[in-house]
Amino acid sequence: MRSTCGQTVAISCGAVTEREQNVWRATPPQLWDEIWKGPVSEAEDVFNLAREEHSIRWQRIERMIQQGFGAFEGLRCIEIGAGAGTNAALMAKLSENSSK
Secondary structure (H helix, E strand, O other): OEEEOOEEEOOOOOOOOHHHHHHHHOOHHHHHHHHOOOOOOHHHHHHHHHHHHOOHHHHHHHHHHHHHHOOOOOOEEEOOOOOOOHHHHHHHHHOOEEEO
């Protein structure tokens, strides 16, 4: 669990690491420094993809694509300013023509 603005948020995909706790407490410049510090484990990548795939943000993206195009299949997708490429990975999961 983590605390944001006085609210407690439970993360159902697993335990919160000390690194994640530090990231949530950081200011924006410190946040990005912490995100890109050191390697990310495969387990952390899997966790981040699962968390994003179940987020409201991804559900809205997926709904907008389905409303506008019917599905991801057959679309050529690109994620610009990808950061870790989480959404690009989710798009690739649904489309054979995705790139980061």
